Amino acid sequence: MKQKKYSVVICGGGSTYTPDMMELLCMLQKSFPLKKVVLYDVDEDRQKIVGDYGHIMFQEYYEGLEYYYTTDKESAFKDMDFAFVQIRAGGMDQRNNDEKIPYRYNTIGQETCGPGGLAYGIRSVIQMVELIKDIRAYAKDAWIINYSNPAAIVAEATKRVFPNDKKIINICDMPTSVLDAYLPLIGLKRSDIQPVYFGLNHLGWFTRLINRKSGYDHMPDLLKYIQDHYEELHQQFQDKITGENDHWGITFLNHLEMMRDFPYSLPNTYNLYYLYPNKSFSHYSLERTRYDEVIEGRETTVFNYCKKVTELGKMKGTEYDLSYRINPNNHATTDDIESKTVYADNDVHAAYLVELVLSIINNAQDFGLVMVKNNGICTNLDNEMMLEVSCLIGTNEIMPLQVGEVPTFEKGLLENQYACEKLLVDAVFEHDDLKLLQAFTENRIVRDVEVAKQLIAEFKKVNKDYWPQFK
DSSP: OOOOOEEEEEESTTSTTHHHHHHHHHHTTTTSOEEEEEEEOSOHHHHHHHHHHHHHHHHHHSTTOEEEEESOHHHHHTTOSEEEEOOOTTHHHHHHHHHHHHHTTTOOOOSSSHHHHHHHHHHHHHHHHHHHHHHHHHOTTOEEEEOOSSHHHHHHHHHHHSTTOTTEEEOOSHHHHHHHHHGGGGTOOGGGEEEEEEEETTEEEEEEEEETTTOOBOHHHHHHHHHHTHHHHHHHHHHHOOSTTOHHHHHHHHHHHHHHHSTTSEEOTTHHHHHOHHHHHHTOOSSOOHHHHHIIIIIHHHHHHHHHHHHHTOOTTSTTOOTTTOOTTOOOOHHHHHHOSSOTTSOHHHHHHHHHHHHHHTTOOEEEEEEEEOTTSSTTSOTTOEEEEEEEEOSSOEEEOOOOOOOHHHHHHHHHHHHHHHHHHHHHHHTOHHHHHHHHHHSTTTOOHHHHHHHHHHHHHHHGGGSOOOO
């Protein structure tokens, strides 16, 4: 039987993560054969930088592939099989506002958690709903895989607007990164285990690490190893930090300390913002936030890379040649992607997304972390919560694993955060100023009505048409 070839659109074509995704698609020609790849973005200038790079890469490494970039919706979405969504509503300028404004009021400035995440969430809800409607106008049956932030808020909104659309999937790569960081300590990798995880996006916990072959739970072994080797690990994590701007190095060092304080599960790194607000607040300031690091680092590096390749007009035979990694006959498995022997330079979000796609097209029933409506998965949490949990991924169904009752501590954190996110989405759809104030006040990082009022007033000024008119 002739193997099906798929058509993919990457929404957010001008993202600095797009070159990495396109490179991974070149590496998976046998496993995930493509007929067409299209980039779509509303920012024509950013997309041109990445799009011109893509022309050269696909021409040299993917024979017979149709490829182009566009700002036209019909050209982008018509008859697509998959839409990979990585949009940043409001662009980097608004990210700067999301992170800087809170620091004026002695509050954590972070793009997905706290008041900045709520401001970003309002923009994302509006643009994601519009984008999904546009995609569905031209591709009724496409899988829409969203990894745009803040994913929990987006999932709460899309659940309401598209309640019967089973092909909208909201995912995040952070739990995957946590597993990749800790499983090697006990000689394991992700493909060895079936993880049990629960939470809201950017607020969750692994509770079991079940061996796929034996059924043995490795979580007690991991926790004991961390306890027995804590000082040694702490030094190792510290030694890996490259400087005061090494965001993820510092994050994982703090994460290790969180595991010492709560030594019974493997938490998401983003839990740090809610459980250690003072430490999280002190890492940045009004003068410098994560936004500045990204602009000076990844944003500059990736775009310069794309521009240099475009100027050369080729990759093969240059310092940018990928021939040593790209083999059109390579039939990749999850182990291959995860091992990073071939995909060493690829970001984990691209690898995780492709693992999910491979499980869908092959009906492999592999495990993935996906946001789904609770409906009794966690028996003592609101059934309407869009939980991030372990699921079996197949062609026709995303099947979540049951968790049961969650402990009181985690239950309290999740109910508080869900109330905040639910009120925020209510406020967006109803244009309700009171619910907007309630959402900001409910947030564990804000906590104060007067601060919430000031933050909202500032965010309204800078977001203008990105936000609805609240009344």
